Amino acid sequence: MKAAVWHGAKDIRIEEVDLKPLANDEVTIKVAYAGICGSDLHEYQEGPVLIPTTFPDPLTNEEAPIVLGHEFSGVVEAVGPDVYDFQVGDHVAVNPAITKRESPDDVDVYDGYSFIGLSKDGGLAPYANVSVQNLYHLPQNFSLKAAAIMEPAAVAVQAVKEAGLDFGQTVVIFGAGPIGAMLAEVARTAGASRIVVVDLSEVRLQKAREMGATDTINASQVIDVEQSIAQILPNGADASFEVAGVQETFDQAIAVTKPRGFVVVVSIFPQPIRLDIRQLMNAGVRLATSIAYSRQTFQQTVDLVTSGQLKVEPLITSEIRLNDFFKKGLLPLMDDPSEEKILVNLAKSK
Template sequence: MKAAVWHGKKDIRIEEKELKPLKEDEVTVRVAWAGICGSDLHEYQEGPVFVPVEKADELTGEIAPIIMGHEFAGIIEKVGKDVQNYKVGDRVVVNPTLTHGDKPEDVDCYDGFSFIGLHGDGGFTKYANAPESNLYRLPETLTLQDGALVEPTAVAVQAVKEADLRFGDTVAIYGAGPIGLLTTLAAKAAGATKIIVLDLSETRLEKAKELGATHIINSGKVNGPAAVREIVPNGVDVTFEVAGVAPTFKQAIDSTRARGTMVIVSIFARPIEWNPLHLTNTGVKITSTIAYTPTTFQQTVDLMGTGQLKPQGIVTSQIVLDDIVEKGFEALTNDKSQAKILVELSGEK
């Protein structure tokens, strides 16, 4: 089957791959649509970040080259003999996170986690295997294309939950890429009154405004924290760092009120230099999130199914697998008007 395979930095190839044998607790999903994630882009531009290259991943048992793609939905094609709750023909979205499963999610939701599509073969192909425990049914109100948006939306929902954001809170979001835009949606749904989005791209800022930002700031033209404090003089209750670079990390802290919270949502592909004394006079709390709990994933499916979260507006392009490098990864690298690009596999609705 044709697949988008990661071999190294700037080296993703469309080539033939065989589907690995189906385990007894797995299903084979006929992939309909898959999204290109910011973490996929990091692997393309700067990798390896997560992709195992020196030894096999302990949870997947796989090593590069691997089939990329962890934001995907499709239809069950085949079930292993121990699968109990799903059948051939079910419409599902895959939660790509794999854990040891030894700890409750409220104790450690990242219990040695790995990702289908980053640490092992994923969804940029015709068929993908996934454990039954990682499947979620799509409600009839959602298309399979919508299903490809569940995973990144769940990242934003978890980020808002980690912030303990409450009705009436004020928010600043540094970075208006796909996750920043989805965090805008989630913050609005959670009751934030002021949602300030900062970015260097006017196109992305306008998209943030469309999706619910109350204020947009081009941080390349003005001092970001100063501009935020013109709107909320004491600083916002919560900031989300969704850009993944040292300047925005520091600016996010400077935009937060005393004893407020800054949430790191982005992936830092490389270390940054930062002095913790930056926090000493304010008591700003820093927390972080990279994925979501199983509960949050189901809540995201439910919120999208009822229309309380509508992430479809972040989609800027739909492409076919053969074009994934030029019209996918290269487009996201060079064209800041692009946000979420979906890859059509079977194309089923």
């Protein structure tokens, strides 16, 4: 079968691969859709970031070359002998996070984690083998296309939970990429009264408005971002989310958050940044970070999305085939700000 395989930085190949043998606790998924994530882009541009290259990953025992794809959905094609909760024909969403599962669910990711599609062959292929521990049932009539957005939605749900957001509170989101736009929708669902999104791209701000933002600020068109936010939220934000991944927006997030409010860092910063602890203390702001999601959060996300309470489909901007992975997938994500989430239709893999 053809798959998108990472061999190294600037070296992702669409090539023929064999599906690895099915383990006893795994199912074979016939992949329907797979999303291209910013993590995939980082692995292409400057990897390896998370992909193991010098020795096998301790949780998956796999190493490069790796089939990419950690945002995907599909239909169960075959089941291993120890699988009892899933059967052929079931529709499933995939939680790609692999953890030791030795600590409570809400913190076990911090004992160490890996990802299907980064440390183990993933879903940018017509078929993928996945442990039942990483699978979630979907209603048979639910869109498999929307189900491929479950993973980034879970990232946003976890981040909002970290902020302890309550009904009627106010939010500022720095960055209107896929996670930032998804955060606007999750914050809306959680009952935020004002949701301000800041970005440099007008087309991305338009998407944020579509996803739930009540107010947007184009940072390229105002003199002072903090002052512009203060005009909307004179008392500051109850919670700010840093999703841009740069020093300036990190500092701004602290500055616009009210005392005892939360700044939640969701970005994976490519380089270390400076933290002025005096600024944080003088502002009375609480700083939190959020990486991935708990298993409970992923199930809650599945429930919210499949019940229609959380909208994910507006995030999808393009659908392509696997052979167009570079031309219509990676390259537009690098150059075209109108692209938020590009899905690869694996049912049409040629």
